[in-house]
Amino acid sequence: MKAMVLRAPSDLVLDEVARPEPAPGQVLIRVTHSGVCGTDYKIYNGSIKVPYPLIPGHEMVGERVDTGERVIIDPETYDGTCFYCQKGLTNLCPNGTLIGRDVNGGFAEFLMVPATQVFTLPDSIDDRTAPMIQVLTTCLHAQRQVEIFPGDTVAVIGLGVTGQLHVQLAKARGARIIGITRSAEKRAMAEQLGADVTIAGGDTSIEQVRELTGGRGADLTIETTGILKQLESSVHMTRFGGKVLMFGIYTVKEGALPFYDLYFKEVSLISARVAKPEDYTACIALVERGQVKLEPLVSDVMPLGELKAAINLLASDSGQRMKIIMEHT
Ligand SMILES: [Zn+2]
Known part of the structure; x- marks a missing residue:
């Protein structure tokens, strides 16, 4: 499959890599759209350390390969068994990972994630704006x-x-x-x-x-x-x-x-740090009902292969850019 691979700081290339094999409890997603954020820039330039080579990307939507359902992915994994998870503080799980920082993420054709991390999207929410629901969850979690x-x-x-x-x-x-x-x-x-x-x-x-x-x-x-x-x-x-x-x-x-x-x-x-699963269902509902509008926040839509240009655009534009969405097909 095609993927954007970060081989070292500032060394980001479109490459051909093996498609992930579904494992028990995991689902394979064909990623259709992803969002670029400031964290991606910090991962790209090396100010956030990651294991190389890494496929970054943590704001993504796509289709479950097994059911064809459109889904958004919660990139923050948690073990579900530790002290914090048992208290309902899954966002603080010390054994959690951020998909796209600690493990391969969504700037690729396919992504494999634990089944607990996917949330079904209604038809009324379009693919181009849906990656921003991940951003919205962090805002909602904070306001909670x-x-x-x-x-x-x-x-x-x-x-x-x-x-x-x-x-x-x-x-x-x-x-x-x-x-x-x-x-x-x-x-x-x-x-x-x-x-x-x-x-x-x-x-x-x-x-x-x-x-x-x-x-x-x-x-x-x-x-x-x-x-x-x-x-x-x-x-x-x-x-x-x-x-x-x-x-x-x-x-x-x-x-x-x-x-x-x-x-x-x-x-x-x-x-406030990241979000919890409950924030995904709540945010999907807020967007579906039109209480939160995402469309005006999209400033650019670019093909996945231009991720490096997109990250540079985000960084060089002194904050005038809003959300840049990558289209994967
Ligand atoms: Zn935990």
Whole structure:
């Protein structure tokens, strides 16, 4: 079968490799579409270490070879037997793997995965947008960690793909949304998708959020950029007793946060990592009902063989690109 193989950092080629053989408890998927994300870029350039050679790709949809059903794949595997799995925290399983990082992933014609990792897609969700359901599950899992009540004000910092999904999810929960980014295009998109107000970010954003909330600050701030400076701003634009959802992935090794403000305002910092199986069925339903729209988030569709160009596009475009979808056939 054809697959995109990463042989070493930045050495990604379209190659002919053996098709995986179905094993007990596993299902063979013919992958039809996949999404490219920032993690793929970090795997590609070597900042995330992987076993080489590796077929990356963890946002993928396809057809079960045995039944022909269209499915989305949950790339986060878990053993189902450990302390965490028994507590229902499968996303934290220490024996879990990420398909496309620890084992071969979806940038290929075929992929074999445990039968527990596949979820059937309804006909109303099209193949081109479906890979983003994986991204949506991580947003939903994160929002499950915080209460949002109708009438709450939620500030969303960063309006890339995950920011736009957070806007829609928080809107579905009845909140008033303030979207924050420098990009005028992304602000316009967020307003289309449910943001009540958008602001341009920068130094005045903290003051603007306070002005929009009677001087108090947001009940919840969702930080999606992974930039420490933005996390600091999140603390300042959140009200006393409010919460900051740290959705961006912070990889900095050192740096300071306004600790005294955290204490004095009694602001909670909340983390969330990947998603659980329950988030797949919930997200499929949210998309099927039109409560979350994925189509506007697709900025490019490219053939699988152009993955290297797609990753470079994502990296070089200073964040203006939204989701790039690879077409496998
Ligand atoms: Zn486990």
